[in-house]
Amino acid sequence: MGGSCVQRRPAGRLQVLFPFLLPLFYPTLCEPIRYSIPEELAKGSVVGNLAKDLGLSVLDVSARKLRVSTEKLLFNRNNTVNRENGNILVSDRIDRESLCPQSTLCVVPLEIVAENPLNVFHIMVRIEDINDNPPYFPQNSIVLQINELAILGTRFGLESAIDADVGPNSLQSYQLSYNEYFSLMVKDKIEGKNAPELILEKPLDREHQSSHFLVLTAVDGGDPVRSGTIQIRIEVTDANDNPPVFSQDVYKVSLPENLPLGTSVLKVTAIDQDEGINAEITYSFKTLRDIGNVFMLDHQNGEIKSKGPIDFEIRSSYTMSIEAKDGGGMATECKIIIEILDENDNAPEVIFTSVSNSITEDAEHGMVIALFKTHDKDLGENGEVTCLIKETVPFRIESSANNYYKLVTDGSLDREKTPSYNVTITATDRGKPPLSSSSSITLHIADVNDNAPVFEQAFYLVHIAENNPPGASIAQVSASDPDLGPNGRVSYSIVNSDLEPRALASYVSVSAQSGVVFAQRAFDHEQLRAFELTLQARDQGSPALSANVSLRVLVGDRNDNAPRVLYPALGPDGSALFDTVPRAAQPGYLVTKVVAVDADSGHNAWLSYHLLQASEPGLFSLGLRTGEVRTARALGDRDAARQRLLVAVRDGGQPPLSATATLLLVFADSLQEVLPDVSDRPAPSDPQAELQFYLVVTLALISVLFLLAVILAVALRLGRSSRPAAWTCFQPGLCYKTGPGVSPNYSRGTLPYSYNMHLKHKAQIETNHLRNCEETAGF
Template structure:
């Protein structure tokens, strides 16, 4: 096995400073002999490039020939170039002195390109061969000693010493081989040594043997038949020994290439010259013909500069007697721009990652043009406006480089059209379109359709019902664009948000976990997280505000009088009360809010329907007319309190009124809750006694309380005031301080729920035009009256601002 000549001329071209990898281009040259057996090693290319054979296979090495034949291949395991097809130097290069095969050696991951030249060395694999099986010569018997006669030369397609080197002639008594004619490059000549005698011998047969200079030496022989004739004194003579002409490729058949001319001084048949090819290769024989009489050389096949750029024709001129001479016609083929460029994509990384840095190389484009000189000068460009460009590289190679970062979300694929133009006149061009896909990278986080979501949920909702749906979109592809929803951990009223709401991870629909109560929780916020399935995953979150809307699920609650019917208190109404006088007031609250807490008061049953009326919004019970002596002393009312919800809820209470100026006037006071038809007088007397005692004790307690509160927190008590016993105050209600109104009117305490500060409950203005005057109030001891008047005078200045604010509040 021959050792390759390791002459590696590395030339690294850096296309851009920001390239993430470089395409290193270098020339490798190996010299091998032709006719190597298939599978034999040509060279250790991996070792010559300094590569590790363990990683060679992963880099996908390959060799790329321009033609259809693959003369060699790469062994992925050993990194050696091996023979893949028979290499015949004569078939590849003919008679050219230098013969080489050029091919490209590619590596991927990262991309590398190396130009490899394989020089083919000639071996002596061809023997000399004569054109004809016999050479016929006619020599006149008058030929003198020393006369020379040219014979056909032998042809050997090998070069140098392997071609025809010498000739020998078989032993005979008349002819010897001329030493000069036996030299390489000359026609063999025989020299007459002893004169001929046609009468003794008119025919001779000699063996001419041609030898090459190879080792082992090869030979070829031909029979020389000599016919002895009369004298032929002259041989044909060409005008010049070598002719050189130019011929354009693609000329039509029958085009005259050249006309050779030879003359013979003899007369008659001895001076008639005919022409023929001395020897032609198979290719030349199919392309040219010669006219035997005129010497015109014509084209009979297609002349292609790319197949062969020159031809050497050996022409022999022979006279009628067989004397011959030869000349050489050198034909130089002129290139014509008859080949359009061919675009070959030698390497293309597709799909391309979208976040690949600008200036990254993603492919190698090769443009092939068989023409030469300026006809083979190539320009290649991209037709569209795409983020790619072509960077010229080693001969007719272009690197496909990105100009910006690709974005799959803006454009996921490209149809790229390349155009290659040569430098001929007129120029030829060709186009090629290829498809480039952009691979997705998880570079986009999910984005919610709204910056803030809000949902309104009615209280008492059914657990598991849908609250709202959030939607986030991710412009990435496949799993990078698949969005999964979840709730971020947080607390609502010291409870995890997951105990209130849940979310469908695929659809983003939020469901309630429990039933909400507006009176306990009016609103809360939570964070929804949207995460994609990329690696690493990207996410974003959005705030969702949930508002609980009130439902009319709470009936009004009556604070005064007690709705449970256990109260035996009665309201005293003076007999002299005029129409519009305030008698009493029903106080009620509703735990709902808004219109669900707007209360209206209605008398649904009364002992005397025309005597008393109630304020629809205030709950104040007033007289409709002046009291008369005929009116019953005992008046019973049933009051209904309704809210404004849909549907409306209500509560009822019983109100007992006693028309009298003094308890002493009512000795027969009885419990109004019992039937008046009772006949047990003793029972009535006991009830009357208990009532009088209770009223007296209550009055004394009120007087003491007023004096006690003077130094602490005075409260204005006017005639006709309605006192609410603490026993009627529900445990979950709080007293609202400062319920006093304007002077000479009335005073009462209002009780609201602990959460009513944020409700929509409004106090209704109280009209005081018809309130009872001071002289029509219930009779009290004079000392108590004096105390009240003094207290009123002392507190008027200090409480005036508070009363003004309260008045304005009621006015609203």
């Protein structure tokens, strides 16, 4: 706000100065608002409309939380400003005479503190006097002893009346009841007080009238006029025509405050030229009542001593009158002026008027945190105050105006490192020796979302065996966030994966609260061996911060797949097919090979071959790892032409799984030898078996024709080297063509290493089958 200060006068006796107040933080301030109100206003009376004079709306009064900061109880901090209309109200009875004794001008300073933003407005409330105190005399009556030889025109001083009011309402005049011997005269004294005096107008005659009674009336200038009276009794005595005379009319002395009790302050002296009892002088106070609480007077020698505490901050000067009265009743007065010198006996105070409720850790440099003022009751250098912060904190003090200071930020704040600061402000005056005092406040730093979540690990690797139960916990990720509240509350989610996005939810899920990763299904190592997830930890701040981490899941293999026999295959009717063996086969002759696969991996897929049953034990041998069936000895005369072998294939798992294969071997040198054996079989129970038999015969004939064509082609190519095609006969009369480069069409899965190791023997097996087929074709 800016602009000039304007003084406005309301109707009636109220005079108010309404300025446009500058903010507290502006370098200079204009004159304060001034209000004038009469004393004795009732509680709740309106002093003035602060909102109007500050140019604020009624809503601003409540929003900015205007309140009074004062040490006077007349204006309570909590209910002085009416937030509905902006009026300043009186909260207690106002007695100008109690607030400003013996002072013509009575001004009460107020400080209006506004928040949001912080401002201080200075208000001066002038308390106008009303005629609420009548003049009164300290004593109920005055007794004067006047010698009958008193000279006409002699003046006799009377005790002045006291009126606590000031200005026109104070004491204005005196009136004396009619008496032919005396008249009244009012003499102007120092400090503007009127001193009444009786003037002798007619000689006294004690024998004619020994006493006189008068009534002295003190009248003020109020409207209506108020007055006070005192009775004067005059006793006529014998001649005592010399009153006491002080050595000085006015005594002045300066005293330091805090004098020890009983210290001599001043001694007054009066002399009376009379003799005897008329020259015996006694001294007494003729002043306000509170003087007797601070000073005491020796009535015999006129010495004044300290009686009570002398405090410059309570009162800086005392003015009193001392009366000297002789034994004849004549009296005179002198004036005593005592000035109190200030000592540096009050340490400065630090008073916080407003403290910010919320200080965020991202507060900018120079942000106002608190507003405080200093107060020192001493004057001059004793009251000049400097403030400082002894701790090393990111705050500094900036001077404002009228002993007001701002506490502002002076560095970066980090709640995670220092959540609160205990700031002690020390105020020191310039007295000798200097005095100081400290006041501390605790400033709590509010959190902002300036820290992203941090995972405990940079990468997560999890091993899980297949066939896990659905819903099982397979891993847990954890991230921490040093922020508070929602800013530090972390939730977890899956943001990316190498799995199919549509199928991701059916594989895994993560708990948003705990970070536990759950398997939604049972994993199959043979279908999914590994997958990778990208998990995100996200806080609840605004804006939210997040961090990502990779989680790789390796699905371990279990021995859940039994070996599967690929060769020998079963015939169309479900029976095992035949392999032929030449009768002249020598020991070590490769008869056939059992081929099996296992969908598992590792040890679970390491296959071994075992001969469980044989028609002729010892006739054949079986390779443990290769599955090759070879002749162990030559065929004997007693050996049957047809042999049946039962082979078991086992994997390396724990426990191992196995499968069996039945080998039907026929020792024959020609197809004719095989066919009767086949014909000896029981006739099939259905027409389908007969059909299969004819198909086998047809295929055998076609194979023979094809073989002849191949031989012819080879002969025509003369010396061209070419590997003959391989033939495999699974049943007498039935051969199919294959080759070294043609692999069986296995189902999904990886062939075991035992099969891959012995592929080099495949050509020899096929050559034997080709020879058998040729012999059969020749038949």
